Amino acid sequence: xxxxxxxxxxxxSPRRPVAAAVTLPPVQQAWSRYATHTLACPACRDIDQRCxxxxxxxxxxxxxxxxxxxxxxxxxx
Numbered sequence: 888x889x890x891x892x893x894x895x896x897x898x899x900s901p902r903r904p905v906a907a908a909v910t911l912p913p914v915q916q917a918w919s920r921y922a923t924h925t926l927a928c929p930a931c932r933d934i935d936q937r938c939x940x941x942x943x944x945x946x947x948x949x950x951x952x953x954x955x956x957x958x959x960x961x962x963x964x
Contacts, residue, residue: 914955917948 911919921944925931930938 912955914948914951917944917951921945921948 921941924944925938925941928938928941930936931941
């Protein structure tokens, strides 16, 4: 027996990516800088090494996240 096959996609035009036109919030930008550095840095990927830049970026992300939380909390109080 032949199994039912899903229909082929139509000739619809593909969706265009929006990311190039969008600016991320500061918290997400800080996390992106930290994650991008950590994934590319050889010292960050080695458990026996320490990377000062990674620590600085992580603390910057934490500060951004804490500030955003305080602002949100003040707005809802």
